[in-house]
Amino acid sequence: MSAPVALKIENLHVSVGETPILKGVNLTMRQGETHALMGPNGSGKSTLAYTLIGHPKYEITEGIISIDGTDINELDPCERARLGMFLAFQYPVTIPGVKVADFLRHAMTNIRNPDRKEGEELMSMRDFRKELRDTMNELNIDAEFARRYLNDGFSGGEKKRMEILQMTLLGPKFGILDETDSGLDIDALRVVSEGVNALRADKRSFLVITHYQRLLEYIKPDVIHVLANGRVVRSGGPELALELEKTGYKDFIAAAA
């Protein structure tokens, strides 16, 4: 018996301004599954990720996205996060003046208590500190980062680790990793992959966007999709990544055009 559907994307069309970028994406993921999304530069992978999490710049002109059977098209990013969605950004945003620890305490409080009213207390400082320290330890992140401003002056790899730290602390039901592997050194790649694998569970699903077969050796996907020119042009098992490694995308681009 197959698990319930976690994410269903039906005929999704997305535009930025007047420019259509996604042109009819269909994709279904079941609970507990991990899918990989590959495809050439500019094919729309990040656009799909941003759209899933509700970035206001990306306008859905057609189609439906549902999570656990609920249509989320109209939900704002915060409501989606509270439903358990999480996007590890390809380019994490820098927020000077906001300390990592303060940001995380707000995020964790809200995610764990979705019914929280404005102005209610944040989670206890003691519990928060302990959990933060332990998790940073596991992910091999220097405790000093908690006191720095969010991503301010962080190296590319450090930003990616920060994303995984946040994902681990927030424990999403549905995680999207947008090229989290690019910019990571070999050790960090292993730590991050272990972090993701540790989160993988019956009820959790992950969509991993990557250009590299190497990541998929650590995080073994159930299904691989190829996105080209705003459409999923092929889906298959792990062997598809190996094939792409050899042939590149030229056939897909030709097919999608």
Next chain:
Amino acid sequence: MTDMVKRKASEAETALSQQFMQARDALPGNTAVAELRKDAFGRFDAAGLPTRRVEAWHYTDLRSFMGTALPAAAAPDNAALDVAREALAALPQPACRIVLVDGVYQPALSAVDASPQVSVTALDDALAGADAQLVRDLTGDGCGAGDAALDLNAALMGGGAVVDIAAGANIEAPLEIVSVATRRNDAAIFARSLVRAGSRAAATIVERHILRGDAALQANNALVIRTGDEADIAHIWVAEGQGDRQLHIHSLLATIGDKAKFSSFGLLDTGAFARRQIFARFDGAGASLDLSGLALVRDRDHRDTTLVVEHVHPNCKSSEYFKQIVDGAGTGVFQGRISVSREAQKTDGAMKSQTILLSDDAAMYNKPELEIFADDVACGHGATCGSLDPDQLFYAMARGLPRPQAEALLLEAFGEDAIDRVANEQVREELTGRLRHWLAGRTA
């Protein structure tokens, strides 16, 4: 050229004239002071309340803001003193505190003897025996000369305090100058205080304006700080207490001695109308000045920061750093003029104003100006004005923060960056608390 057509006086201008004529003989001070008042009022009377046509008041048309001139506040009675006592009880207890109630210095409510390095005289007493030096000090030796609000204050001043900080004194805890307006009747206050910091003295001066009651208030206050050679003085200005019917003009006159350091931070977060004007001048070489502030504006409130810094000696450094958050139908104004005379070689000046507008009806007017006559200087200015960064907002929301919380977090960081210019940690915490309180009021 001489026969300028005299404009028709407004109701407020007429009332102010009458007020001055009736009060002039009873106003405190000897003949030197009477002369000063007469000259000041003469200038005010000739020019009238400033309108848009006066460059320094272009965005704050005082003549139209001030429909009427309220009568001077009565000397505080027992009921007023009780109100003040209650207000003071809510404050942290500093080692040294100078209290004015409705503009009048109250030795009984003040605490100064704990600190023998500070001496305080009631302004009225000082004016009674004013010599040329006191007159010079009290007018900041010409700082801000010609400003209409300052002239009005000089003409009608009374009640403040003269504070002397001994040379070499190192005052650890903040020295507070607390001004309580009890607002039992619609009234005006014209207080002026003077702080003379001796050479090598070091102190933090917190100037608080506390509003109680709910009658209308027109406060036109001035503080003169003369920072002696090699002294190190930090000044912080805060006002608290809400009220629509208030008009608050505050002038800071600062002169900075040889190799001295002076800083001033102002938090403008309450009241319907506030203008903080700063006139600063270097009186020696190798000195530094740091002016900063945070204005929080909403509803239909109007907050104006206008400053003039005069570099007239070589090797001085000045920095001006101001931030504004404007919401609702509020209006913010920042005007800064840095002038560098021919003598002021090697001047280092940097002026910056940053604003976040939170609504379509919010307005911000920025006018930074540099006026440079020396050739070997490094001066710059910049002004930005925009909304919250949409990518930062999206990122925070994508991590579960509802929009108001995400905004508050970003705004707090924005404001905190200005508050960080305050060196005293205890004061900084208080200011941060007030910023949070203001932000919480946005979503409540």
